[in-house]
Amino acid sequence: MLFRRAEKRDYTFTLADEEAAKILGIELDGISVDKAKEATFFTCLRILSDTISKLPLKLHQETGNGTRKATDHYLYNLLKLRPNEYMSSSTFFKAVEWNRLYYGHSIVYIDTIKAGRHAGRVKGLYPLDMDKVEIWVDDKGVIDRNNAIWYIYNTLHGQMKLKHDEVLHFFGMTKDGIQGMAVKDYLKTLVENAQGGQSYVNEYFKNGLFAKGILQYTSQINPEDEVRMKERFQRMASGVKNSGSILPVPLGFQFQSINSTMADSQFLELNQLSMQQIAAAFGVKMHQINSLDRATHSNIAEQQKEFYVDTLQSILVMYEQELSWKLCTKKERNEGYFWRFNVDSILRSSPKERAEYLKIMGESGYISRNEGREQENLPRVDDKNADTLILNGNAIPIDMVGEQYIKETSPKGGEDNE
Structure with missing residues (x-):
């Protein structure tokens, strides 16, 4: 055995729908195998994918005079505007982040120029279909150095064998640094419970809010009549159109409900608990999934900052480090090039707070007027x-404190004459 397959925590195959599962003898009882179809799970996927996709990504360079935007570098506009000919930057990062969340990791192929004066330059970045990716580790060092990692991409035209430096590999949770942990697998039971709750509500409304029950009768009837009577009652009672209508019961028959209500089954409490647990696994705050029971106007702003610190910051650092290492050459990294997301749109405060911040920064000599205007997307002033x-005129060096109170004395020889 020359290679070992990295431990695979995702399923080798996926079941497209309920009918495909039944063919294999798996009874899903109305529960979709696609966890993304559960409302809270999907909402968390959308929130994090949208948040990452809307953050501007800029290439910077550290110089002796500070940090500057490397707008003259060919990669600057590639990731800012269009990583490949088919996707905008927003669409690209939305797809990458969705895969990272759903599968536990996301892999992007780095397409480079193969020959010529610009050989090695990045032409485009392409997210791979994670259902078709396998990760292999060369334990024996047969092809490359010891423990080299290879990414096998199974396409319709065969396999692509990609080395670790030919792909960008973005992780979620991982215990070995090679394979990611899929949230959908670790929340499998919880998400299926939430899907079961949705299915319960759907069926409840499809039946016109009409409960299941027992139809009692005093006489003996044959099986054929039983079926006809059951179908007759179902036609009269089921469906939204029959909700609230009068149900005629023939003489000798009695209907008794055997269904508990949503209140009896504590449906709302259990559903809220599932929402909280799923959101917590993603690091999403409850106010972001429209659960505003404990939210106020003041603490939502603080929760948004907590969302950045507790959830987004580690994700963004992971992206920035992988992009800086794989897309920048060793020479460029030594010259101070690095990638960084601009999170001002998340942490942006109220107009009053921003005005106070700019006033303090300007009067303290940290930024000029034009630098402050640029932060507010205002045009520069030609002055x-x-x-x-x-600096504020009251600011003086510490060794000069008190000198302004020393009275000037006239020179020897008496007072000055006009």
């Missing part, structure tokens, strides 16, 4: 003083 750092 030489707009690029000059200023």
Whole structure:
């Protein structure tokens, strides 16, 4: 055995729908095998995917004069605008983040120029279908150095064998740094319970809010009449159109409900608990999935900052480190190039708070007027003083404190004469 397959925590195959599962003898009882179809699970996928996709990604360079945007680098517009000819930057990161969340990791193929003066330059970035990706580890070092990682992509035209430096590999949770842990697998029972709750509500409304029950009768009837009587009652009682209508019961028959109500089964409490547990697994705050029971106008802003610190920051750092290592050459990294997301859109405060911040930064000499205007997306002012750092006139060096109170004395020889 020259290679070992990395431990696979996802299923080798997927069941497309309930009918496919039944062919294999699996009874799903109305529960979809696609966890993304559960409302809370899907909402968490959407929130995190949308959040990552809307953050601007910029290439920066650290220099002796500070950090600058590397707008003159060919990669700057590639990731800012269009990583490949088929996807905008927003669409690209939405797809990458969705795969990372759903499968536990996401793999992107780095397409480079193979020959010529620009050989090695990145032409495009393409997210791979994670259902077709396998990860192999070369234990014996037959092809490459010891423990080299290979990504096998199974296409309709055969297999693509990609080395670790030919792909971007973004993780969720992982215990070995090779294979990601899929949230859908670790929340399998919980998500299926939530799907069962949705199915319960759907059937309840399909039946016109009409409960199941027992139809009692005093006389003996044959099996054929039983079937006809059952079908007759179902036609009269089931369906939304029959909701609230009068149900005629023939003489000698009695209907008794055997279904508990939603309140009796504590449906709402259990459903809320499932929502909280699924959202917590993704790091999504409850107010983001429209659960506003404990939310107020003031604490939602704080929860948004907590969402960045507790959830987004580690995700963004993971993206930035992988992009900086794989897309920038060793020479470029030594020259100070690195990728960074702009999170101002998430942490952006109220207009009053921003005005106070800019006032303090400007009067303290940290930023010029034009730098402050750029932060607010306002045009620069054509004034030489707009690029000059200023200080409040009351600020003086510490070794000069008190000198302003020393009275000036006239020179020897008496008072000055006019």
